Amino acid sequence: MTTEKEFVHNRIAVLRAERGVSRRELAEALGVHYQTVGYLERGEYRPSLHLALRIAAYFEVPVEVVFSLTPFPRLGSTNT
Amino acid sequence: MEPRNQRDVKMLARIQREVPARYADQRGRRRLVVTGAVALGLLWVNTAVSWVLAPSTTAMVTCFVILAVVTLAGAWAGSTLSLSTRGTVGLPAHLLDERQAKERLHGHATAHRLTLLLLFVTYFVVMMALPDDEQHAGIPSAALVLLFAALIATVAALPSLVVAWRMPDPPADDD
Numbered sequence: 543m544t545t546e547k548e549f550v551h552n553r554i555a556v557l558r559a560e561r562g563v564s565r566r567e568l569a570e571a572l573g574v575h576y577q578t579v580g581y582l583e584r585g586e587y588r589p590s591l592h593l594a595l596r597i598a599a600y601f602e603v604p605v606e607v608v609f610s611l612t613p614f615p616r617l618g619s620t621n622t
Numbered sequence: 623m624e625p626r627n628q629r630d631v632k633m634l635a636r637i638q639r640e641v642p643a644r645y646a647d648q649r650g651r652r653r654l655v656v657t658g659a660v661a662l663g664l665l666w667v668n669t670a671v672s673w674v675l676a677p678s679t680t681a682m683v684t685c686f687v688i689l690a691v692v693t694l695a696g697a698w699a700g701s702t703l704s705l706s707t708r709g710t711v712g713l714p715a716h717l718l719d720e721r722q723a724k725e726r727l728h729g730h731a732t733a734h735r736l737t738l739l740l741l742f743v744t745y746f747v748v749m750m751a752l753p754d755d756e757q758h759a760g761i762p763s764a765a766l767v768l769l770f771a772a773l774i775a776t777v778a779a780l781p782s783l784v785v786a787w788r789m790p791d792p793p794a795d796d797d
Binding site for chain 1 (some may be wrong): 624708718719720721790792793
């Protein structure tokens with residue numbers, strides 16, 4: 543069970559949309575089932591460190607750009 | 623989750639077929655789980671009927687009718703469950719990703735606890751059902767065979783039922 547305290551926020555959907563990558567394409571690149579990408583995006587599955595690093599490497603960003611323990615600020619928000 | 627040979631490719635292709643719409647979401651999957659559980663329950667009823675009535679024609683007819691129903695319903699529910707869980711329980715480990723492997727572990731752990739409980743309950747029920755008089759402690763052999771069949775089927779099916787029950791709704795396809 544993932545409690546709110548253990549929740550890991552992520553920006554996979556945003557990064558994916560920005561790069562124009564479909565779930566299936568991302569899943570194929572990562573070697574996971576495409577539904578796993580969906581569960582990751584919805585926060586219903588927390589990836590292993592290995593998978594988290596591979597996701598970050600795929601988008602060529604540091605891992606903390608993709609995952610965070612606190613909610614990411616909304617785009618356009620002044621709180622950066 | 624890389625297929626190693628042609629057999630793996632075929633297995634993956636079979637498991638990625640489209641799931642019938644009514645069983646694609648959590649509610650539909652849980653209906654399937656209930657169907658599977660009822661089929662298993664019938665096997666236990668069959669054992670009880672055989673224990674009480676065997677050897678007799680009634681016991682034999684009941685046994686074959688229930689076995690036919692369970693075989694058909696069980697095969698259908700089993701294959702549909704396997705499809706709707708994307709082979710999380712049935713596929714070889716190297717064809718699963720880390721989420722599916724974790725789901726499978728959870729399913730097996732819960733199924734193991736349920737199996738242990740089932741074995742204890744069966745043990746006590748059989749102990750209580752045996753007559754005190756050791757000279758006449760005969761159990762119909764058909765009942766013994768059906769009891770083991772029910773146990774084997776339940777132990778084999780429990781991980782699939784647990785995994786299917788637990789799985790959340792799949793994310794909507796965005797492609």
